[in-house]
Amino acid sequence: MAQTREINPILKQVLELGPTLAFFVLYIRIKDDVFAFGGTEYSGFIVAAVLFVPVLLIAMGILWALTGQLSRMQVFTAFMVIFFGGLTAWFNDERFFKMKTTIVYGFLALILLIGLLRGRSWLEYVMADMMPMEHEGWMILTKRLVMAFVTLAVVNEFVWRTMSTEAWVKIETFGFPLALMGFLMWQFMQLQSYVIEDEKDEGAS
Known part of the structure; x- marks a missing residue:
C-alpha cells in the first residue's frame, strides 16, 4: 500500500477546488457562445462541462502523485463527472x-x-x-x-x-x-x- 504523503495545504486546496473554479470562470467567459463540432452546435455551458472533465482528472492525477492517495469520495465524484459529462456531450443536453x-x-x-x-x-x-x-x-x-x-x-x-x-x-x-x-x-x-x-x-x- 502506498504511503500517504503530506503536501502544502494551500496547494491541496487549489488541486481540490481549482477545477470547479476553472469550470465557473470558463463558463462565464463562453456562456453566450455557440461552438460547432462535427456539424453539431454546442452551447458554452456544454463545452465548459466537457472541458471540466480533463481539468478535474489532471488535478486529481497531480494530487495522487503528490500524496499517494485519493479518497473514495474523490474517485466517486470523478466517476460521476465523467459519466454525466459524457452523457451531456453525447445527447447535447x-x-x-x-x-x-x-x-x-x-x-x-x-x-x-x-x-x-x-x-x-x-x-x-x-x-x-x-x-x-x-x-x-x-x-x-x-x-x-x-x-x-x-x-x-x-x-x-x-x-x-x-x-x-x-x-x-x-x-x-x-x-x-x-x-x-x-x-x-x-x-x-x-x-x-x-x-x-x-x-x-x-x-x-
Whole structure:
C-alpha cells in the first residue's frame, strides 16, 4: 500500500477546488457562445462541462502523485463527472450535468442512512481520528447530515428546473459548498459537549 504523503495545504486546496473554479470562470467567459463540432452546435455551458472533465482528472492525477492517495469520495465524484459529462456531450443536453449534483447528494444521504439503519455512523469511521467525539455525537451529526444532503438534492432539483443556467452555475460553484461548510461548522459548535478532550490538555488545565 502506498504511503500517504503530506503536501502544502494551500496547494491541496487549489488541486481540490481549482477545477470547479476553472469550470465557473470558463463558463462565464463562453456562456453566450455557440461552438460547432462535427456539424453539431454546442452551447458554452456544454463545452465548459466537457472541458471540466480533463481539468478535474489532471488535478486529481497531480494530487495522487503528490500524496499517494485519493479518497473514495474523490474517485466517486470523478466517476460521476465523467459519466454525466459524457452523457451531456453525447445527447447535447445540459440537464444531465445539472442532475449530477442531485445524484451525488442523494447518494451520500443514502450511504449514511444505510449506516444509521445498521446502528453505525460511517462518518465516525472516516473522521474519528481528525475529531475525537463520543459515538452518540457522531450519530446525531450523521442524522443531521443525511437531512442536509437530502435538502441540497431537493434544492438542486428546484434550482436547475426553475432558474437560469447561469444561476445554477453560481449556486453550484459557491452556494452549495458554502451552505454545507456553514452547516458543518454550526453542527460542530452544537456538538461540542460530545467532543472528547485530549488527556494532555485536560492535565494541563
